[in-house]
Amino acid sequence: MKKNTEPSPHPYMANSNNGNFDQMMKVADVSDIEELFEQIPIAHRTKRDFDLGPVLSAESSLYRHMTGILRKSENCEDNLNFLGAGCWQHYVPAICDEMVMRAEFLTPVWGTPSSDHGRSQAWFEFASQLGELVGMEFVGLPVYSFGTAGGHAIRMAARITKRSKVLLPRSLDPERLAVMKTYCSLPELTGYIEIVLVDMDSATGRIDLNDLKAKLSDEVAAVYFDNPSYLGVVESEALEISRLAHEYGAEVIVGVDPISLGILVPPSEYGADIVVGTTQPLGVHMNCGGGVGGFIATRDEEKYAVEYPTLQVSLTNTSVEGEMAFGLTLFEQSSYGSREQGKDWTGNSVYLWAIANAVYMSLMGPQGFRDIGNSIIERSHYAATRINSIPGLKVLWPEGFFKEFVVNFDDVAIGLDLLHSRLRDVGIFAGKDLQSDFPELGKSVLYCVTEIHTKEDIDQLVAALGEAIK
Amino acid sequence: MKKNTEPSPHPYMANSNNGNFDQMMKVADVSDIEELFEQIPIAHRTKRDFDLGPVLSAESSLYRHMTGILRKSENCEDNLNFLGAGCWQHYVPAICDEMVMRAEFLTPVWGTPSSDHGRSQAWFEFASQLGELVGMEFVGLPVYSFGTAGGHAIRMAARITKRSKVLLPRSLDPERLAVMKTYCSLPELTGYIEIVLVDMDSATGRIDLNDLKAKLSDEVAAVYFDNPSYLGVVESEALEISRLAHEYGAEVIVGVDPISLGILVPPSEYGADIVVGTTQPLGVHMNCGGGVGGFIATRDEEKYAVEYPTLQVSLTNTSVEGEMAFGLTLFEQSSYGSREQGKDWTGNSVYLWAIANAVYMSLMGPQGFRDIGNSIIERSHYAATRINSIPGLKVLWPEGFFKEFVVNFDDVAIGLDLLHSRLRDVGIFAGKDLQSDFPELGKSVLYCVTEIHTKEDIDQLVAALGEAIK
């Protein structure tokens, strides 16, 4: 008979066999396991038993249980998906997955330059390659997401300028805006940063330069804009925006989708001081939104470097000539180094995705980025052109966009919910409904077209749309 | 303009860029690539161009093309499968797949003790653990399949005894019998081995001992039998069969399914001289039959060892005290060592599966093998009992079987083709139709039930059978 304190052998616990358990009891000089927990007052102990359902310690049962549930979802491989809006369906090369599944990268916690040299090198390669894309020389390890990168960047700018107002474009992703708002605190507290939205030019979808001018002042810590914008529009007056911002001593923060940077000019070339963006398109699956990741990059200037909230690895030497090692730089200013005196905070982030990103960038190389940029812009423009030609449908800004574009359905009778449900019935996940977030755009939908969409896919969408609006 | 001999850059070929290609041309002193092929006479060159379809060098296109086709098949995870008959659906623990997907194991060709120590060790662990299961101390690296292992074992026995007749049970897997026949050559040639089938006792499904006695003689090189048999029956007179065979100086070859050896007595204990069997149940997916693998094991006696057609690794030392190394033993007698003088032949086999097998056996451990044996025998007997209770259906040998059993449908009107098509309609892949291979069993079907089948699954089969025979 098993003593009630003795564990049941379980594959996840080496010492769950009686022999090892008893041996530890003996050496640790414990006769009843409860001795170890004596310090927890009886009054603190729970009285109610735990019901976590039948145990599934047999892997075969667990696998079947899990697939039984998970297969109830429909996915974007079996269906044709045109949703983007902050989480994009790009092709993930198989070796990106291979690397993030290697146990040496997947399993462990943070290590040291001695114990985990290889991973540190991969991180350095992530930062170096991303720096090439955005045109910046100082790059931190990734943060949770595009939105949190934006939030940190705003706070960096506020600390640098000692100002507490930021200008954000009206077209900003509402999901990201909500995150960035959280980073700006509330008016009641010190450190509050006021967010002011700059109007969108409804003719172009771009920032309204007049409104920007009107709202700029020497109280503004930073002007933030995306390129391309949430609504897909390339901010072609970027240089002018930066010029205006700099005129007022404000920092320029640009948010980018790095997948565009094989064909779009890097933000460093139009005045960006801080570049943030998403890492998800670079070799990470959508994962129902769990694939997001963000980055922060700047010029390699102390002024910026000392405001980073992230950890970052620096290339350095070892005691042996010619050897490379990678160590943390500016650790002291992180929350690990300085607690509440640190710059914002850091912790577990999405470092594993940094490896997928590094693999992705080295697979693509310069020409791969050029080609994917071209592929996306061609395919998305083809889709826009075709959709625009459907009677009743209108592409709001049919030129100067990348990957995403807005389609307006004001001239057709059908409601978007019904329309989208009809499209789902034929295996199409149409774009993101913009009605509640951008009421000024009417019955509009944001479509995303990437390199994975073939002409046939797009033609299928066009045909289905034509049917569904009837 | 690309010269027509210059390659197009392709991700699978590092030197397909012009720079490297030209550099090689220069160093190799070649001005036109055709120079290298001059020695192929013009008359030998093909005149017809090659059409291999549109190239799919983009991985995303290839992935989509492949999944588009492959998804047209139905599989045994989405359906309830009761097919066994030489390829069995067991649960494959995730780390078996993990290991065989590790590039270091997956990618390379054969190495040496110095370059590929780890893999050699894994092979040694495969042989050692399998040896424990079957109770033998000499184990070769795996051969292609159970059937080819049987074929080699017969040839070993023939060489050892210098005799040329073998007795095989009537109940032998026809698929394997076909393979073993191939290994016995044809009467016109020297080296021909005559196959004589020993009757099956129709009351028990076991070997008919009287017929065995009648056919045994001192011309018999070997008596071969399976345990459990192809039809699932445990050959409980194994000891007697061996005794009889040995009486005539014949070798005893036993074919086993090692998944049974946590509960069934190892063949070494009932007189087997050569043990062969399948490795597929030990951590390898069915792979539409591509998961098969076989093994040969004997006592560690020179008489047997020198007849092995396989390669095998032996534990040995290195120049440093206490270090283990693994080298090939008896390489000379292989076809690599001695061409036509070698023992049969060897070549690429299923060595990667040996790693999956090693992982599987070390995961299961002694208790795991006991438990899985129990689980299978309980579940299969439950299924047999339930099916037997369906009016019109009869389990031929309802006792003394393991994992597989024969159900007879003589008393129901429906043909098996129609029955099985009805079952497919409700997502059930019923067992293997035995009519053409075993006409003496009437309208019979071989069912396979393993640890993956829950009571619910079996009840579902029983209910569906009850419906379908109406």
Added chain:
Amino acid sequence: MTTIKLKNYHAASWDEPLVMQMGSPGRRGAILPSTESGISDVVGEAKNLVSPNMQRQSLPILPELSEFEVEKHYIHLSQQTMGMMGVSLFGTCTMKYNPRVTENLVYQPFVAQLHPFQHEDTLQGTLEIVYRFDELLRELSGMSKFVFQAGGGADAAYTQACITRAYHASRGELAIRNEIITTAQAHPSSPATAAAAGFKVITLPLEADGYASVEALRAAVSPRTAALMVNNPDDIGIYNPHIKEWVDIVHEAGGLCFYDHANFNGLMTRIRAAELGFDACMFMLHKTFGGPKGGGGPAVGAYGCTEALIPFLPGPTIGKNDAGKFFIEKEGPLSIGRVREFWGNVPVVIRAYAWTRAMGAAGLRDAANISVLANNYMEKRLLEIPGITKGLPELTKRRLEMTRYSLGALTADTGVSTLDVQNRMTDFGVDAYWLSHEPWFIPEPFTPEAGELWSIEDIDYWIDVLAHVCQEARTNPDLVKTSPHNQVVHKMDGSGLNDPKKWATTWRAYQRKYPASNK
């Protein structure tokens, strides 16, 4: 001490260049699908689709490699990462087994290829897992609702800070309630996120019992108190028996109480945070619940709270209606909005759910027992090593799960520091240990945690290596100080890491600062 053979270890060392140093112009690692002529016919040349001033002129300077070269390079780097394939008794992070079976699940299209904005009708399986896992955590904590948006433990602490803000703002008290109380041994994420959210941070000092005193807390609370953020036990490994009183004191003062439950492992199935009175807690799924750590995420800080705080939770949240259908609910007016885009690192939640079901309630209790027992086993052996002392040695209470030790005595004798020992241990195939959070209260600290994963042989080996290195420190201190010797590379030169002229976080910066590297 038993005599165990030290491993004759050497790390894989491929002398691997940077990926940016590799390759050859024109090589391709990936090819894009060529654009169908039917598309080009309609849209013309790609470059005409971008206004000239926005066109990138020169291509980014990225490596040009074939696919296999990239694969081989990163396989080399993975082998050059010890990555818990040694023995990692990394304290405060609870090393767990990450069941491989869930990796097979989460890379399949039914997880990997989901978009968070799909209609809820098409996400029923995913929603079901997330909802069911919420239920499991509720059962374990007594809380009323969990959300998984926070991208790690610190982000969950930040969620708490934001909710604290929203809660007091909704009551019109925020302008006054601008202080958050924490303790000196609380994880840095508590004070740091509180400060980032705009609060003043009050830190209670560590006292002799192994935690801060009730008196110190009483002295700290006031009408300005917005919240308490603590973990219990913390790295010292002592359970604060006054924690209920603490909660009462803070509640009386009008503050909220947040339990950083990252160190849940030793307490599993013995307490429920809500029953202690806490308003909220967080669990780290990439720690206690078997999710892989990925060297630093993707992670999830599961944030759970009582009924009263639900309106403030970040959105969207996931519910289940009476018909058993799962739905995605937009956040209400009081919600803090988002701490991160979308509804969380879904694959991590799926893994954690699977892990919890594989363990079961009895398994969690076994794990708690084994991990606390293993810690005490380890302690017995550690303290037999000359030069090692326990943090707060006078405290006789059993340490739960982990505690902090000091090599101060060894350093005093030999000059060999804890960093040197950490490096040297890697020479024997042992993963680097955790030192201590800042500031170091204890000289030359290290914080091992045995957990329920590691075999007694692995724990013994770890201790044997440590003992051996301590011995080396006495006989051959230079050997230890100049270590590692059997690693991928030798001892890092950290002298320039904080010097703007010398650091280089990108290859481009390095090439600029060290022109000799350009050859």
Added chain:
Amino acid sequence: MTTIKLKNYHAASWDEPLVMQMGSPGRRGAILPSTESGISDVVGEAKNLVSPNMQRQSLPILPELSEFEVEKHYIHLSQQTMGMMGVSLFGTCTMKYNPRVTENLVYQPFVAQLHPFQHEDTLQGTLEIVYRFDELLRELSGMSKFVFQAGGGADAAYTQACITRAYHASRGELAIRNEIITTAQAHPSSPATAAAAGFKVITLPLEADGYASVEALRAAVSPRTAALMVNNPDDIGIYNPHIKEWVDIVHEAGGLCFYDHANFNGLMTRIRAAELGFDACMFMLHKTFGGPKGGGGPAVGAYGCTEALIPFLPGPTIGKNDAGKFFIEKEGPLSIGRVREFWGNVPVVIRAYAWTRAMGAAGLRDAANISVLANNYMEKRLLEIPGITKGLPELTKRRLEMTRYSLGALTADTGVSTLDVQNRMTDFGVDAYWLSHEPWFIPEPFTPEAGELWSIEDIDYWIDVLAHVCQEARTNPDLVKTSPHNQVVHKMDGSGLNDPKKWATTWRAYQRKYPASNK
């Protein structure tokens, strides 16, 4: 010679015990689903289901380990396997890139979880790939039908031997036609399978041109000739320009002609086996067609033949009807039956199909060009190294894809053998090279093959290492002879490997023979 930096390499060395030496009684690596009570109620205790004399009494002596321990152990072993993660110019086997994307495919249920006896209606996708790949190989070879049952190249040769048997038996000539002709440089699998099938083997000698002579063949053919089995080019790398004549001679004598097309790489898209007159050929999918080698399979020897031999093919075969439906066809009366169970290593066929489509016809031609060119590039550099000579050096014809070299001169000068050099090269992160098939015509042979996979940098590095080791052989021969020094373990002691008292292919045998190991 350019000066390239030799890598400061060391293999991962975990000092890893045998898995049988690990663990602790009672530990579990896997748990089975417990039997539902509804089952036990019906069948009772498991042990009563086995007759007492067939019950296993003592459990097998297997290791008892937790799941993570097993994972970690085999990860260590994988790291301790160079496994082509160095540079492997392993000749005669054509190292290829194995596209990772197909690994993602073949482990999904739509491949892994298929049963070969499923009804053909449920296997349409699988059958389609196999059929389409048959079509691609027909296009490449001019043959009329391919089967994939053979588990490797040698098994395809065996298939040929069996078909030769069946063919002549069907014509009543087998009793007379019992000789198969091959060449001294043909792969051992040709003579070995011919002999195993019951044929006498006639081996034509290698002559000065790099192949056997027409005269020798003429002298060998007779009414007893059943078949010719050759590869072209063979390891010498010269294309036999008389091969059409050979085929005619053998055909005239009434024999069949089999082309072992394992060395297809250099010839792709230039010739078609059927157009040369061959009756059958085989391709190695785990070689030429990008399938992974797995350290020795699972593999596929794709066997293709002309119309006349189709009736003899092993069954079942796969066809397509006019409606585009794929079907599985049982073998006819003349079929040889089976050389292996079922219809082949389906996942390997799937990978090969994908690889071929990813390359396309132009890609195959590029690959042929690059691999032959790379071989000639390599040769130029190799022959600059003192002590290295080319096999049949007087032959000036360009060698295709690979050829055999000799270190005989080096050995004469230094006593260092090709085996020593092979070992020493692994000290620099280079995979062991292929020596030569038996018997060695050329002293101290090695057979590198550059192929189209390896970068010029990798090829150069390989040559540099070889040059360096040759230099070491002259300056410090002992260093080379006692190598390896930077590997997982040191030089193997092979002295007992063929001694029945000393060899041990299982741990049980070892423990019995070396009782000291039992402690």
